[in-house]
Amino acid sequence: MESLGWWVIIAVVLFFLIRRNDKSGKKDINRKANEPSRGAKSRVLDASAQSCWLPMGHAVEIQGYSVPGGMIYVGDGLANGRGIDVEPSLINPKLKVNRREVDYSGDHMGYWPSYSNIHPASRAAYLEWLAGGRKDSSANIGYVFLFFYGLERRCLLDPNKHSVSATEILEITREVQRLRDLYAEKSGSFDGYSARFLDAIKLNSSPETILSENPASDPNMRNKSEILVKFALGKAASADQPIPVGWALAWVCQDPEIKLRTSAKRCPEEFQALFRARYAERYGEGLVIKPGKTQARFYYAPASNSLSGVHDSQLYNGPSVPDVLTLKKPRRLISEFTDEVMDELDSYSRFVGREKESRGSFQALALMPKPISKLFEKPEVAAFREKLFERLGTEDIAEIPGQWIFEQFPTGKPDQMTKKEAVLLAQAFEKIGLGVVPDVRFTNHKPTLAQPAVIFRLREGAPSAPSKEFELAALLMRLSIMVADSDGEISSEEEQHLERHLESGLGLEAGERDRLRAHLQWLPKDAATRGMTGLKKRVEALDIVARTAIGNVLVTVASSDGEIDAREVAMLQKLYRLLGLDPNNVYMQAHAIAAAPVTVRSAQPQTDDYKIPKKPGGEVSQGEPPRVALDEAALSRKRHDTEQVKALLSSIFSDEPEEEEIEIKVLSNETSNSSIAGLDSEHSVLVREIISQQKWTRVELEVLASKHSLLLDGALDTINEAALDLCGAPLIEEDADSFEIDVEIVEEMTA
Structure with a gap:
């Protein structure tokens, strides 16, 4: 046992x-x-970068692939930046390559690839991309990054131990820019890393030229790199120099504390152009910033995880510069200025957001700020502009066919305009330096297809809305033309007198006088304005003093050509009745104009005219009919008697805004239950409640959503998708547990 x-x-x-x-x-x-991926640690990493680096233009054969162009590390035993592992960009020719199953799609690639660790099929794809000249735009972005790691190392790490020439650095930056042209739009990550790399190299190699350069800026590429912006602003501040417009624009595009709204992002080119124009107007050569005490430091976050420790002392060793980005006042100034620029673009942005193909059209021109209007017009708009100025020639006023307008300015209905369309039309003409008559903003008449319009040169500072004086002048002109034209023709004397009397008598500004002359030329062309339609309502708003004064002016105008015939008397009497005046007072007013007693003779069969006697010594032909004798000197005195006309201003008609307000309220009531941006009724009602305030907490929105039997996250996705389809931007932006409503998108969705 x-x-x-x-x-x-x-x-x-x-x-x-x-x-x-x-x-x-x-x-x-x-x-x-696991030896292929971890075996490097067991080896001595004693190879030098210089011995492994293949300069530009040098070709190499690797596993049967002929790789041209150089700019890669090839060999064994090169340590990474931390000295504890193999350099990820190092191509070890001894490692296996699977050429039968090439991983073009990069399925085996990790987030931080290293050539020594990636799958043999991925190595084959990488070598094939290199052999093809690094230009296959369909290549997986991981292969581009693997190559980029080597360029980062060569420029930022190797110069600490080895000689890297300025020429070589320049060649590498050109290669990175070439890669950006191919892959930046494909990968936002590569776009950001490569942009920061180029900025870091610029700061490291040639800081003295930075401030004089014109940097790239794009409102849609935010926060890519602050390195050069920080340096340029600090350099300008330290030298007490103005910040050039290019760097101011780069500042607002890269500073995360400056919010860019939809108008800047939807219309980036227009935003940049307007920013430049307004910046020059506001600051001349540029905004001057007083430097603070905080000095700027510069950091670079490399794409390669093996290059940690690349810090400011390795990027810039020149004289210190102040950190302007830490100062509150300069940021507030440039932020407020940027808001003003975006405000100017808001209407244009909303229009092109709704009408995707309208950018550069004549309609879009109406809403585009004038300083940049010529920069973005379509060729057909430029041709139309040229056509209009050819019609003007050397004159200040010219007539154009109504058809021209409707061909260039499409409307909802083919032969007529809405008031909104007519306003846009007038604004579009303003942008090319012309006024147009009729202009619905001034006289409530709209262009028609059948009737000619009148264009005139618009002087700088001309008003875009009528003054009370102009409104009165337009009314008197309309009434006077009805009288002057009642004898079948309008004499030049009648037109000249009418123009002089209204311009001087009402004290019109120069721009208003230009418009009134164009209005005078247009009025006889439109028969509709010579009728009584629409006048009664305006006249009823005037008191007896004003109506009597108008009657007196009409008689004066009618007699300006030296005679008043029976048809003019008949029209004057008709207008007197419209004014609520005694028609017999036409004779009394005609007599009052004369300096001498007037003898009214019985009408003869041959004529019913009244004529001012000829000057002394003149002969009257036999058989000439008797007329009302009027003294021309008294007539002249009466033409210059403007005080009575000015008295009308206290009681003249207004723009009748009450009706418009009522219409808006009714429209609001009618649409309270209608769909917003194609959403169903539940989501539309939720949108109306959400836009009642600009900020919400998640709890508040969950209560609102549950009230309509909706799940909050799903409802927000649905609403934002509708906003993106309509406006190109979300309505609701989430930040942690709070939500902010984009006011500009609200206006577009509910327009």
């Missing part, structure tokens, strides 16, 4: 010894299996 016990003990010991050996063997097998 005792011997049996010893055998049991020996058997147990042998069992555990064998089991331990099995485990040890398995560990060896696992280690060998």
Whole structure:
């Protein structure tokens, strides 16, 4: 029994010894299996970067691939920036490559790839991309990054130990820019890393030229790099120099504390152009900033995780510059200025957001700020502009066919305009330096397809809305033309007198006088304005003093050509009745104009005219009919008697805004239950409640959503998708547990 016990003990010991050996063997097998990815740690990493670096233009054969162009590390034993592992961009020619199953799609690529660790099929794809000249735009972005890691190392790490020429640095930056042209739009990550790399190299290699350069800026590419912006602003501030417009624009595009709204993002080119124009107007050569005490520091976050520790002392070793980005006042000034620029673009942005193909059209021109209007017009708009100025020639006023307008300015209905369309038309003409008559903003008449319009040169500072004086002048002109034209023709004397009397008598500004002359030329062309339609309502708003004064002016105008015939008298009497005046007072007013007693003779069969006598010494032909004799000197005095006309201003009609307000309210009530941006009724009602305030907490919105039997996250996705489809931007932006409503998108969605 005792011997049996010893055998049991020996058997147990042998069992555990064998089991331990099995485990040890398995560990060896696992280690060998992982050797391609971890074997580098067991080797001595003593290769120099200089010995592994293949300069530009040098070709190399790797695993059957002929790789041209150089700019890569090839060899074995090169440590990464931390010295604890293999350099990820190093191509070890001894590692296996699977050419039968090439990983073009990059399925086996990790987030931070290293050539020594990636799958053999991925190595084949990478080498094939290199062999093809690094220009296959369909390549997986991981392969581009793997190559980029080497360029980062060569420019930012190697110069600390080896000689890297300025020429080589320049060649590398050109290569990175070439890669950006191919892949930046494809990968936002590569776009950001490569942009920051180029900025870091610029600061490191040629800081003295930075301030004089014109940097790239794009409102849709935010926060890519602050390195050069920080340096340029600090450099300008330290030298007490103005900040050039290019750097001011780069500042607002890169500073995360400056919010850019939809108008800047939807219309980036227009925003940049307007920013430049307004910046020059506001600040001349540029905004001057007083430097603070905080000095700027510069950091670079490399794409390669092996290059940690690349800091400001390695990027810039020149004289210190102040950190302007830490100052509150300059940021507030440039932010407020940027808001003003975006405000100017808001209407234009909303229009092109609704009408995707309208950018550069004549309609879009109406809403575009004038300083940039010529920069973005379509060729057909430029041709129309040229056509209009050819029609003007050397004159200040010219007539154009109504058809021209409707061909260039499409409307909802083919032969007529809404008031909104007519306003846009007038604004579009303003942008090309012309006024147009009729202009619905001034006289409530709209262009028609059948009737000619009149254009005139618009002087700088001309008003775009009527003054009370102009409104009165337009009314008197309309009434006067009805009288002057009642004898079948309008004499030049009648037109000249009408123009002089209204211009001087009402004290019109120069721009208003230009418009009134154009209005005078247009009025006889439109028969509709010579009728009584629409006049009664305006006249009823005038008191008896004003109406009497108008009647007196009408008689004066009618007699300006030296005679008043029976048809003019008839029209004057008709207008007197419209004015609520005694028609017989026409004769009294005509007599009052004369300096001498007037003899009214009985009408003869041959004529019913009244004529001012000829000057003394003149002969009257036999058979000439008797007329009302009026003294021209008294007539002249009356033409210059403007005080009575000015008295009308206290009681003249207004723009009748009450009707418009009522119309808006009714429209609001009618649409309270209508769909917003194509959403169903539940989501539309939720939108109306959400836009009642600009900021919400998640709890508040969850309560609102549940009230309409909606799940908040799904409802927000649905609403924002509708906003993106309509406006190109979301309505609701989430920040942690708070939500902010984009006011500009609200206006577009509910327009």
